[in-house]
Amino acid sequence: MSKKRKHRKPNQPLVPRALQSGAPPPPQPRPLTPDTLAQDGLRVFKAGRYAEAIGIWEKLDWPDRRVSLTAAIAEAHFRLAVGNGISADTLPHLEQATGLVPADPIYAYYLGLALHRQGKLVEALSAYQRAIANGLARPGSGVVIALAALELDPNTDLTTVPGVSPQDRQTLDPAICFLQGKPREEQSQSLLSGLAERLKLTQPSPARLVLDGLALLAEDKPEARQYLVGLDGKTWPRNVNAVRWYYIGVAAARQDDLVLALDAWKQARNLDPKLVGLRNLSILYARWSMSHSETGDWAGAARLALDGHKLMPSDSALGTLALNALDRAAREAVKAGDWAAAAKYWADAREVLSALSGGGTPRPILHNLALAYEASQLWEPAAQAWRAMLRTKPRKKTLDGFSDDHWTWVRQRVIECYKQAGRPDEAITIFKQALKANPDDADMQFDLVSALLSNGQEQAAYSELQRLLQKHPHHVEAMLMLVELQTRRGQWYAAEMTMRQAIEAEPDNDRVRRRMADVLKERAGNLMNSRNNAAARDLYEQALKYVPDDYNLVLDLARTEFNLRHVDKAREHIERALELGKDKSDAYEQAFICWVIERKFDEARAVQQRGEAGGKLTPDFYIHTGIECLMHAAPEPDLPELDFLFGVGRRAAKPARGRRAARSHELDALGRQLLDQAIALGPEVDVLRHIISEVGPDGAEVGLPYAQRLVKVAPEDAMAWMMLGVYLGAERQVKEGQEALRQAARLARKQGNHDLARDADGMRRAIADPFFSMSLRMAMNEYGYDFD
Amino acid sequence: MTDTYENPYVVLGLTRTATLDEIKKAYFLQVRQHPPEREPDAFKRIRAAYDQLKTPEKRIEADMRVLEDLPPARAVRFPDLDLTIHAEDVLSLLKTNTDLTRTNFRDDFREVRL
Numbered sequence: 001m002s003k004k005r006k007h008r009k010p011n012q013p014l015v016p017r018a019l020q021s022g023a024p025p026p027p028q029p030r031p032l033t034p035d036t037l038a039q040d041g042l043r044v045f046k047a048g049r050y051a052e053a054i055g056i057w058e059k060l061d062w063p064d065r066r067v068s069l070t071a072a073i074a075e076a077h078f079r080l081a082v083g084n085g086i087s088a089d090t091l092p093h094l095e096q097a098t099g100l101v102p103a104d105p106i107y108a109y110y111l112g113l114a115l116h117r118q119g120k121l122v123e124a125l126s127a128y129q130r131a132i133a134n135g136l137a138r139p140g141s142g143v144v145i146a147l148a149a150l151e152l153d154p155n156t157d158l159t160t161v162p163g164v165s166p167q168d169r170q171t172l173d174p175a176i177c178f179l180q181g182k183p184r185e186e187q188s189q190s191l192l193s194g195l196a197e198r199l200k201l202t203q204p205s206p207a208r209l210v211l212d213g214l215a216l217l218a219e220d221k222p223e224a225r226q227y228l229v230g231l232d233g234k235t236w237p238r239n240v241n242a243v244r245w246y247y248i249g250v251a252a253a254r255q256d257d258l259v260l261a262l263d264a265w266k267q268a269r270n271l272d273p274k275l276v277g278l279r280n281l282s283i284l285y286a287r288w289s290m291s292h293s294e295t296g297d298w299a300g301a302a303r304l305a306l307d308g309h310k311l312m313p314s315d316s317a318l319g320t321l322a323l324n325a326l327d328r329a330a331r332e333a334v335k336a337g338d339w340a341a342a343a344k345y346w347a348d349a350r351e352v353l354s355a356l357s358g359g360g361t362p363r364p365i366l367h368n369l370a371l372a373y374e375a376s377q378l379w380e381p382a383a384q385a386w387r388a389m390l391r392t393k394p395r396k397k398t399l400d401g402f403s404d405d406h407w408t409w410v411r412q413r414v415i416e417c418y419k420q421a422g423r424p425d426e427a428i429t430i431f432k433q434a435l436k437a438n439p440d441d442a443d444m445q446f447d448l449v450s451a452l453l454s455n456g457q458e459q460a461a462y463s464e465l466q467r468l469l470q471k472h473p474h475h476v477e478a479m480l481m482l483v484e485l486q487t488r489r490g491q492w493y494a495a496e497m498t499m500r501q502a503i504e505a506e507p508d509n510d511r512v513r514r515r516m517a518d519v520l521k522e523r524a525g526n527l528m529n530s531r532n533n534a535a536a537r538d539l540y541e542q543a544l545k546y547v548p549d550d551y552n553l554v555l556d557l558a559r560t561e562f563n564l565r566h567v568d569k570a571r572e573h574i575e576r577a578l579e580l581g582k583d584k585s586d587a588y589e590q591a592f593i594c595w596v597i598e599r600k601f602d603e604a605r606a607v608q609q610r611g612e613a614g615g616k617l618t619p620d621f622y623i624h625t626g627i628e629c630l631m632h633a634a635p636e637p638d639l640p641e642l643d644f645l646f647g648v649g650r651r652a653a654k655p656a657r658g659r660r661a662a663r664s665h666e667l668d669a670l671g672r673q674l675l676d677q678a679i680a681l682g683p684e685v686d687v688l689r690h691i692i693s694e695v696g697p698d699g700a701e702v703g704l705p706y707a708q709r710l711v712k713v714a715p716e717d718a719m720a721w722m723m724l725g726v727y728l729g730a731e732r733q734v735k736e737g738q739e740a741l742r743q744a745a746r747l748a749r750k751q752g753n754h755d756l757a758r759d760a761d762g763m764r765r766a767i768a769d770p771f772f773s774m775s776l777r778m779a780m781n782e783y784g785y786d787f788d
Numbered sequence: 789m790t791d792t793y794e795n796p797y798v799v800l801g802l803t804r805t806a807t808l809d810e811i812k813k814a815y816f817l818q819v820r821q822h823p824p825e826r827e828p829d830a831f832k833r834i835r836a837a838y839d840q841l842k843t844p845e846k847r848i849e850a851d852m853r854v855l856e857d858l859p860p861a862r863a864v865r866f867p868d869l870d871l872t873i874h875a876e877d878v879l880s881l882l883k884t885n886t887d888l889t890r891t892n893f894r895d896d897f898r899e900v901r902l
Contacts, residue, residue, distance in 0.1 A: 038902045072900045082893040144886050178874040207884040243877045250871050276876045284865040317864040327858050364856035409852050686816050716825035751828045
């Protein structure tokens, strides 16, 4: 390294001015000898800069004076330790001091005091013993050592504890009566007063005064309470005054004055929350709360338990009690229609739960709270509660019945509530901000996608999804959402490709496999509609690989085989479907319908017989199959233009059967027979209502006889008359229809159902319209008069 | 949500785990017990409850509109009030005039000579 050349400034003299004027030269620096350094250290030590002194002395290599130097360093550590009282920072310095001068009894004793104050009683006793072994002779130390031994074990025999003199033991004798649980008679006033005297508490010190009060209490003297109340503890040490207040409470409680007891224990808690007896506060609040709940006053129970919890937040039993009382009070408020009160209770319950360790998931409370806020139209708090609930979503799937669909619903509520609050973009803003703070949080990004979709920003959602999947290519929820958007846009192939990635990510996920099958099934359905049955069959077969137990899919496959005139293969599939769904009435129903559509009535009846033999058929089987037969009995429309539209090449795939130009009497008979069987299973009224609702608005020809039968067996049923009127109108029996509708309106009015009466009147006018039949479906959908 | 809260599962006498088939059966049972021509209001309630549960999609909405039960809490027991005199409190008083409550230790500082 090159030396820096010192430059002389232009006006700077060559000889320093001080020398020029003849002034004495500056003092030469002292030589750095061990002695000078030691004195430097002593100077800063005397100035109270103990750490600095230690720093200087520790660097000093001074073998001749090693002992005195070590003692000086130890004393500096001691003063650092206790100069500002004994605290948590004290221990390391006391350990240093005792380490440097192990034979010093004072340092060891102080180490014991510091440990004792921290409640480290075993270590404290060990330090005290070292001090005693080193010849500690300090007034009062015996009592301190005895106190440590008794705190550690109240049954300690003090004669075995070194450092505790007979006089010390005599001094503590009365306290030992308390500690060793001797009968209360022995814990007499005289004993405690004697203790106070022996402790030289001859002046009326606070501790002495309180000990006197405890002695009265020990003897169960009624004046104990008044005595303790009469003491003025305002200027006393906090711990002594806390003990005074606590025993005022004990004295009051012994006299059944629980109101004063509560007040006194609250005062004691404010002065010293660590007092051991303060559990009484929890017990008192719990007892009062439970007495309210026993009478059904959950509001009162909740208020008291909550007050108690606020005073004693770490008491888990009281917290649990408060939680339960608040939840019950909230439910009572809901029953009374007071959702605002319910919201308040659940908000408090949420606070209580957050203070309880191991109190369980906050999800149910947040759920109820959000519902209560919504019912109170407090939309912003509702949105916040739903958001808080979203944050409780477990990373792994759970078996508590809460599915991904449920979480999706919650996400939608966040968005909807912000919309209701007049801040439709708020959800998006919140999720964007949260994502900015945690850009790798895939779930948050997914929430943002949901918010964008909900706000109608489909393209933005689509882009966000793609960004998400670039970062988290295995996020299955995102893939399923992307598939949803792709199918909505008719991008079937893209949807299939996305699903293949999802399958790769989670090959055993049932939901993913089901969705994959659905996508393939939808594509196959489209192909079947365009009569491309061979391609449809391939897709159904692929779909089956993902959900091999799905008998409906196997029946879809059977239908494609029928369309391809492969009756034997279709039969095999139907058998397989029946095997897969052998315990399900629906499987027999669908298989039966497959055969009926192909007019294979013997096979259909065979399916029915198998189901009946196995006792697997429910009444729904007869209703659904009967209606299907009646529906398929109708002549098929002749639509040659469809062939033209689909092209000549596809004609080969047309179903084997020819077009049915007239109503099939065989199907009619089969359908009626099945419905009669359903009615026979009864109850007749229920089944007739069920049939009519299943037949629906465009099935007047099928439903009419059943509506006629229903009004006979249930002549007071206004809705049955309504349906009869509608069917008669559709069959152009206008006059009879109007009469039925008049009867429906009359009954509805009589039964107080004015909405139905109004609708029946409106319908009576509508069926007179010559275009009524054409608009029937629309009208029925609007009114929705179904029975199930 | 209306002011009057009705749990559709309770209306139909079902638990939250009921299958769709069980829901349907319970509906018909309730309708038989409360036919619309005799008890139109009861029928309306039953009908409304069934409407909320009859498809998987509607059921999710209904499930989420139903108040959720808190997990079963462990039974809490509270002892009687403790009205005894505690050893800890006596010890706390005894400590007040000992080295354990002192704050000034300068008496024990020793002179350093080097």
